[in-house]
Amino acid sequence: DTGVSQNPRHKITKRGQNVTFRCDPISEHNRLYWYRQTLGQGPEFLTYFQNEAQLEKSRLLSDRFSAERPKGSFSTLEIQRTEQGDSAMYLCASSQGARKQFFGPGTRLTVL
Amino acid sequence: AQKVTQAQTEISVVEKEDVTLDCVYETRDTTYYLFWYKQPPSGELVFLIRRNSFDEQNEISGRYSWNFQKSTSSFNFTITASQVVDSAVYFCALSEAAVLHNAGNMLTFGGGTRLMVKP
Numbered sequence: 036d037t038g039v040s041q042n043p044r045h046k047i048t049k050r051g052q053n054v055t056f057r058c059d060p061i062s063e064h065n066r067l068y069w070y071r072q073t074l075g076q077g078p079e080f081l082t083y084f085q086n087e088a089q090l091e092k093s094r095l096l097s098d099r100f101s102a103e104r105p106k107g108s109f110s111t112l113e114i115q116r117t118e119q120g121d122s123a124m125y126l127c128a129s130s131q132g133a134r135k136q137f138f139g140p141g142t143r144l145t146v147l
Numbered sequence: 148a149q150k151v152t153q154a155q156t157e158i159s160v161v162e163k164e165d166v167t168l169d170c171v172y173e174t175r176d177t178t179y180y181l182f183w184y185k186q187p188p189s190g191e192l193v194f195l196i197r198r199n200s201f202d203e204q205n206e207i208s209g210r211y212s213w214n215f216q217k218s219t220s221s222f223n224f225t226i227t228a229s230q231v232v233d234s235a236v237y238f239c240a241l242s243e244a245a246v247l248h249n250a251g252n253m254l255t256f257g258g259g260t261r262l263m264v265k266p
Binding site for chain 2: 066068070075077078079080085090091124126128133135136137138139140141143
């Protein structure tokens with residue numbers, strides 16, 4: 036049973052650098068979500084794809100953030116010019132239609 | 148706007164005690180889903196249950212039970228005879244029941260309750 040996978044699991048970067056994370060959803064799932072979770076808080080929605088179309092973006096997703104899902108399969112989330120406030124766990128989830136979302140293990144980003 | 152409140156930030160119990168985690172939500176939608184997820188120390192969110200707003204029947208699954216009360220906008224979670232392995236952060240979440248085909252079902256999470264079960 037292949038679940039949602041995310042790479043890398045941990046990323047340490049210096050302020051101002053660009054980082055890119057990858058999410059591989061469950062293969063038959065057409066919906067993919069990105070969430071961000073800061074320490075001691077619940078996850079917050081960032082963006083949502085249905086197949087390759089990015090249909091919703093949160094106000095949390097500043098201009099420095101961009102997400103793609105080029106072939107409707109895996110997705111990437113890029114953060115440009117990272118800031119210390121970007122330090123968080125970035126979670127990816129997938130679902131088939133409006134059914135329950137399955138989450139990946141997350142990518143923990145630390146910006147020094 | 149949707150909001151989920153988990154007033155208990157941390158609960159500590161001794162193994163075999165029963166424990167209830169509270170969840171109160173706010174939404175203008177008449178149709179919505181409620182969820183509970185478990186986040187163990189490994190970090191991965193594990194799905195526990197989804198209920199729709201039209202189904203107020205309480206549910207029991209092994210040692211877990213859920214009490215949904217629409218009148219008080221609450222969806223509480225009880226663990227009976229707690230075990231050390233139940234130690235985790237538990238999140239309550241809410242999503243709209245999307246009517247439009249392409250509308251997402253983004254989850255709005257509460258702040259979580261950290262449960263510590265001591266042997």
